[in-house]
Amino acid sequence: MQISVIGCGYLGAVHAACMAELGHDVVGIDVDAAKVASLSAGRAPFHEPGFEEILARNIDAGRLRFSTDYADLADAQVHFIGVGTPQVPGGYAADLQYVDAAVDSVIPYLKAHPDGPTLVVGKSTVPVGTAAALAKRIAAAGDGVHLIWNPEFLREGFAVQDTIAPDRIVYGVPADESAARASQAVLDAVFADLLERDIPRLVTDYATAELVKVAANSFLATKISFINAMAELCEATGADVTELAEAIGFDDRIGKKFLRAGVGFGGGCLPKDIRAFMARAGELGVDQALTFLREVDAINDRRRDHAVELARRAAGGTFLGKKVAVLGAAFKPDSDDMRNSPALDIANTIAGQGAEVVITDPAAGPKLAELRPDMTVAEDAHAAAAGADVVMLLTEWRQFRDLDPVALKAAVRTPWIVDGRNALDPAAWRAAGWTYSGIGRP
Numbered sequence: 001m002q003i004s005v006i007g008c009g010y011l012g013a014v015h016a017a018c019m020a021e022l023g024h025d026v027v028g029i030d031v032d033a034a035k036v037a038s039l040s041a042g043r044a045p046f047h048e049p050g051f052e053e054i055l056a057r058n059i060d061a062g063r064l065r066f067s068t069d070y071a072d073l074a075d076a077q078v079h080f081i082g083v084g085t086p087q088v089p090g091g092y093a094a095d096l097q098y099v100d101a102a103v104d105s106v107i108p109y110l111k112a113h114p115d116g117p118t119l120v121v122g123k124s125t126v127p128v129g130t131a132a133a134l135a136k137r138i139a140a141a142g143d144g145v146h147l148i149w150n151p152e153f154l155r156e157g158f159a160v161q162d163t164i165a166p167d168r169i170v171y172g173v174p175a176d177e178s179a180a181r182a183s184q185a186v187l188d189a190v191f192a193d194l195l196e197r198d199i200p201r202l203v204t205d206y207a208t209a210e211l212v213k214v215a216a217n218s219f220l221a222t223k224i225s226f227i228n229a230m231a232e233l234c235e236a237t238g239a240d241v242t243e244l245a246e247a248i249g250f251d252d253r254i255g256k257k258f259l260r261a262g263v264g265f266g267g268g269c270l271p272k273d274i275r276a277f278m279a280r281a282g283e284l285g286v287d288q289a290l291t292f293l294r295e296v297d298a299i300n301d302r303r304r305d306h307a308v309e310l311a312r313r314a315a316g317g318t319f320l321g322k323k324v325a326v327l328g329a330a331f332k333p334d335s336d337d338m339r340n341s342p343a344l345d346i347a348n349t350i351a352g353q354g355a356e357v358v359i360t361d362p363a364a365g366p367k368l369a370e371l372r373p374d375m376t377v378a379e380d381a382h383a384a385a386a387g388a389d390v391v392m393l394l395t396e397w398r399q400f401r402d403l404d405p406v407a408l409k410a411a412v413r414t415p416w417i418v419d420g421r422n423a424l425d426p427a428a429w430r431a432a433g434w435t436y437s438g439i440g441r442p
């Protein structure tokens, strides 16, 4: 099937390559010419395990190409929309200008297809009500053109695997039954390979599909803030939050996942999605339903402040004249994404308070050096830690988890580690002569 993917960022580029991997003929459209040039040359513009391989393989096979010109999507029957929906500047609501622009740009090319309806498929994360409004505009483009809302649940670092083998697929379909049936059949053909593997597919109305996405992210954010709140209690009582998380996690109803206390959640999704959800609830007059998310957000912010405090204590009460090595800049390991990254935020705060900060990240390092010439970016943990008064582990890359505390001690001025992700073995670091300070651990 001929498919277009509009918006080739972390979501769209991976989706385009995965759709080609499933055997479809795919064109990726993006307004960023540099990104399109990089993708066209088979070079991933961001770090995502396994992505570059499928990108190159499918370009070579002739099933995948990229363009800045919307005219190149004219023959496609299915158009996925994966453009960004960041927070509006200075506010909580989602900025829909990129979705609106993408829809405006695709509309002139929408025409009924000989093999069934032409579909616009929304993947971007949007406030509930967006799909219904877009569907009206798309319907005005002509007969045989429909919108399905198909939210995306991939995690960065596992994006390829999550796209090809998602936990579930959700279709928000038009209210009109025959339009719903016909458009569902087309999207089923796109995902035939996945459906054959019995991946659950849920068919809902537009509003439910939109809400499933933000509800899922709100639940995940709540789980993280819950365990971080428990870390605050553990810190006040001398208890250990990692043992607490393990113990409650044995209950199947709670589960072990997403209970890692630390410097909290960041990235291009959870923080902005819970805020946009709160903003939308306010517009709908049900803001009280989501006041708990304010607390989720506040707990999350407090973890960053707390990490700064732990470092200040380690530095002897002031950052002036002190060198702090920060291990990690990306918001999570196996990604170079620094959007709303706790690590980068904490590094900025500490530098602003007078410390000499040297930061290192296996994937985000080069991008950071380019974007932030004001920062000292080191090659690796040992180079960053040279002469440091405090070392902070803020993104739990394997390279950092596997550090040898004995070898690293030889590089630093003072062996004091703040483990902002509870990723290290405190006993091993203490035995090597370090002062170890974790999150919610004695």
Ligand SMILES: NC(=O)c1ccc[n+]([C@@H]2O[C@H](COP(=O)([O-])OP(=O)(O)OC[C@H]3O[C@@H](n4cnc5c(N)ncnc54)[C@H](O)[C@@H]3O)[C@@H](O)[C@H]2O)c1
Pocket: 006, 007, 008, 009, 010, 011, 012, 029, 030, 031, 032, 035, 082, 083, 084, 085, 098, 101, 102, 105, 123, 124, 125, 126, 152, 153, 154, 155, 156, 268, 269
């Ligand atoms: N990143 C993720 O892991 C993830 C997962 C699930 C859902 N989402 C959602 O997917 C959407 C995209 O997220 P992302 O992380 O890929 O963002 P991104 O910023 O990495 O990518 C967005 C891309 O859209 C392009 N773009 C903007 N306007 C355009 C237009 N008019 N026409 C064509 N291209 C245009 C940009 O140049 C950019 O390359 C967001 O709504 C996000 O919440 C993201």
Ligand SMILES: O=c1ccn([C@@H]2O[C@H](COP(=O)(O)OP(=O)(O)O[C@H]3O[C@H](CO)[C@@H](O)[C@H](O)[C@H]3O)[C@@H](O)[C@H]2O)c(=O)[nH]1
Pocket: 125, 152, 153, 154, 155, 156, 157, 217, 220, 224, 257, 258, 259, 260, 261, 262, 263, 264, 265, 266, 267, 268, 269, 270, 273, 331, 332
């Ligand atoms: O126990 C945990 C788990 C995660 N995190 C942090 O939470 C953030 C988000 O992690 P994760 O959810 O793995 O990353 P994303 O790639 O942002 O994925 C989330 O956001 C995507 C975009 O909406 C969704 O598609 C995914 O399902 C959802 O997990 C990161 O900063 C993690 O360090 C913790 O602090 N503790």
